[in-house]
Amino acid sequence: MRAPGTILPLEARGLGFAAGSLRILSGIDLTIAGGAPTVILGPNGAGKSVLLRLLHGLLAPTEGEVRWAGAGGHRRQAMVFQRPVLLRRSALANVLYPLRLAGVPAAERAARAAQALDLVGLAALADRPARRLSGGEQQRLALARAAATQPEILFLDEPCASLDPGATAAVEEIIAALAARGTKIVMTTHHLGQARRLAGDVVFLHGGRVLEQGPAEPFFAAPLTAEAAAFLRGDLLPR
Numbered sequence: 471m472r473a474p475g476t477i478l479p480l481e482a483r484g485l486g487f488a489a490g491s492l493r494i495l496s497g498i499d500l501t502i503a504g505g506a507p508t509v510i511l512g513p514n515g516a517g518k519s520v521l522l523r524l525l526h527g528l529l530a531p532t533e534g535e536v537r538w539a540g541a542g543g544h545r546r547q548a549m550v551f552q553r554p555v556l557l558r559r560s561a562l563a564n565v566l567y568p569l570r571l572a573g574v575p576a577a578e579r580a581a582r583a584a585q586a587l588d589l590v591g592l593a594a595l596a597d598r599p600a601r602r603l604s605g606g607e608q609q610r611l612a613l614a615r616a617a618a619t620q621p622e623i624l625f626l627d628e629p630c631a632s633l634d635p636g637a638t639a640a641v642e643e644i645i646a647a648l649a650a651r652g653t654k655i656v657m658t659t660h661h662l663g664q665a666r667r668l669a670g671d672v673v674f675l676h677g678g679r680v681l682e683q684g685p686a687e688p689f690f691a692a693p694l695t696a697e698a699a700a701f702l703r704g705d706l707l708p709r
């Protein structure tokens with residue numbers, strides 16, 4: 471069972487990140503509430519991955535802060551990366567391992583892992599060595615591993631970056647299923663079609679700043695900034 475209460479909304483206030491003299495993100499103010507997925511969009515180098523890492527707590531901000539509404543925010547979230555790092559063990563063992571680390575009682579671990587493998591369509595491959603799975607299956611396994619920990623918020627960094635259309639559709643289905651059962655998804659993607667299909671709201675980043683933030687439908691129909699309009703047309707944006 472998930473701990474009572476909620477850690478949402480997640481708020482970023484004056485958030486910034488610099489590496490030496492290079493400012494990568496500045497002045498980010500965001501409120502991420504529960505509900506349909508939040509999709510972070512923007513051209514290459516806009517700072518999407520860095521923002522996701524700051525929100526997740528993997529990077530420490532050099533300015534501003536990330537605030538969770540409730541206690542234990544860092545424990546009730548998970549992140550899945552473009553290329554999952556899997557243990558040299560079976561698919562099932564990969565899902566069980568973080569549950570053991572999280573102190574989930576042994577009796578509950580097997581049921582949760584089986585349920586998560588089922589959710590991603592990998593129940594039949596539970597005993598296969600994880601590193602022998604295809605790229606799409608590995609990404610689904612990474613999603614199962616994260617989902618089994620029952621995070622309230624799940625960060626996904628380009629989850630379909632190196633997947634073909636079939637594998638991408640399978641991952642999108644899993645994301646939609648997780649969102650439907652109440653997991654808040656915050657993700658980056660370069661697939662505009664995917665963003666339109668999944669997003670409840672959008673954060674548009676350019677040059678390390680948030681230029682737009684709001685519900686997905688009006689953003690796609692009539693973006694407010696010239697930069698977002700150009701991005702949606704597929705034009706190159708000056709940095």
Ligand SMILES: Nc1ncnc2c1ncn2[C@@H]1O[C@H](COP(=O)(O)OP(=O)(O)OP(=O)(O)O)[C@@H](O)[C@H]1O
Binds near residue numbers: 512515519520
């Ligand atoms: N630790 C770091 N040190 C120095 N520069 C960094 C660091 N992390 C990211 N950068 C730079 O910050 C900028 C933003 O990187 P980030 O990966 O967040 O962009 P992105 O929007 O996710 O891009 P892409 O769409 O290409 O993945 C890039 O120019 C990147 O090279």
